[in-house]
Amino acid sequence: MRLNRIFYLFAVLAGFFVSGQSFAWVPIATCNGQNVKWSSSNASMSASGVGFPVGDWRNALSETVSKWYNQPSNFSISMSWDDASVGLGNGQNEVWWSSNFGAPAITNFWYNTQTCTFTEADVRFDNTVAYHFTHTASSLWPYGGGSRPFQTTAMHELGHVAGLGHEGDVYNIMGEDWTHIHANCGLAYAYPGEDAVSGVVALYGAWAGALEELGVANWRRTGVLGGGYSDHSRTRLFDAATGAELPLWSSFPEPVYRVNAGQSVRLELTYENMGKTTPLLADARVYLSTNNCITSLDTVMENFWVSQSRDVPFLTTRTITIPTTLASGSLRWLGASIDDPAAHSESYDNDYENASYIGIRVN
């Protein structure tokens, strides 16, 4: 969301991007030729006791903070709770709910223009926006629901706190946040994503304690919005013979494509390496499932390998043939799973990011 640059000291010096940077991520600001960041690799923040009391909103914010901890850089956020006095420019890094500041959420930051390090960063969420903390995918905008996912926006704002600016070149959380999300089995989770974690590794260095983290998402970058955000749409299904996108049987709450039994199709999904090792070679599989929950219990359609550097998300297609045995009218889900069978120790125990899907209906 919108960000303000407030310069803490006297002079505004001409900033420029570090040349030769091969990552798509961009710093939130530059100063004396350096990227603005924290002087240590930790940002200590406190959340309003009014806005984040014990309960669901605190848990949602806490979960987002922990994902910024589990990524493979040294950067982390320490969040304390029950702050009774929050405000801009008070020398403390704080999180609270407010309204009438012209954006669904905002991060204001201050930095010392001599040391190029942050002196304060504050995150505000607009309490008139239909945010929800839920992980139920069907309740959230990107999967046909009525609520904006709080955690994707929080992930984006904490990305600003880390020192990341808006990015439009690739699928990433510093673009449109609510369409940078992972879903499988009816649950949707926010995550920092490959581009943002490669950014914080570049800013703060690699963390020796990091684990691997792989993901598959059914979203892709489709363009750039005003303000330099990437715009995202769902990944697609193509006719392998013609290369054309297949027609939709329905588009709401989620896209479901029309296919023919025996047809050769190309399944498009986004694969991400968000963990310690780069590049990482990982096992992957394409599945055919009777529901939108891609697991190892589903029918394996293909085994393949992905060798993925930790830089930018990898959008690719896999060609598979729809079984001739599927009856007309059958509703199914094609999906892919990475690190399957599990060979790597990943950051999140439930490996929730490791698979995703696209719906199909047999003509």
Ligand SMILES: [Zn+2]
């Ligand atoms: Zn923003």
